[in-house]
Amino acid sequence: MVSPLHALVMTKKRREPAESERHKEHDGAGGVENGLKYIKPSRIHGHSSQCSTNTRLNTLCISLVRIDYAPYGGLNPPHTHPRATKILVVVEGTLYVGFVTSNPENRLFTKVLYPGDVFVFPVGLIHFQFNIGHTNAVAFAGLSSQNPGVITIANAVFGSDPAINPDVLAKAFQLDKNIVKQLQSRFWWDNN
Structure with missing residues (x-):
């Protein structure tokens, strides 16, 4: 039987370095x-x-x-x-x-x-x-x-795909619907 404490422990298999990599320095993250x-x-x-x-x-x-x-x-x-x-x-x-x-x-x-x-x-x-x-x-x-x-706020709200209904954003931000449409047309960055 597994104790409740051990049941909460989650393990991940770590990749062991290949033989050719074992003698390389592994002291920094690099990248x-x-x-x-x-x-x-x-x-x-x-x-x-x-x-x-x-x-x-x-x-x-x-x-x-x-x-x-x-x-x-x-x-x-x-x-x-x-x-x-x-x-x-x-x-x-x-x-x-x-x-x-x-x-x-x-x-x-x-x-x-x-x-x-x-x-x-x-x-x-x-x-x-x-x-x-x-x-x-x-x-x-x-x-x-x-x-x-990461969620870039303006991109998530004004650059979503598909776009959030401009009526929703106009009401939420108390903006004119045309301003919302203009903001929605400006976003250049993906949302990941």
Whole structure:
């Protein structure tokens, strides 16, 4: 008979390195390289190291992302990670960051971060980063899941496929229906 405690334990089979790989160094995650090809219009570039691209991270329940922000205006737009807490470490530049708590308070917490500063974004809360400096900014984000998920808020609402009925969004955001249609026509980024 299996005890209730043991029944809750879930194991994952870890891939063992092949004989030819066993003598290679396995002391780092790797896979996070320099970027600087910015995505328009947000003017950021992200490169991640996840278990899907780096088997050394499999079963560790973490992901690592390097984010490069263009000078003044590079933006990681409001988004959420439904399955992970994020910790952000600024390496260079100056970022204005923040998150919004859940209903009913919807309280905004913000901070200006400089190199060496760290900020935590709680799991599932809407958050953002914005480069307020006049030079490039670079940050590393650690996420507490090997599959954190990401939902970019504006893209999910105004760029869904199929589109949400403009009447619904006009009423929800108290906007004219034509403005909603204009917003729905502008989104350029997929929602994954």
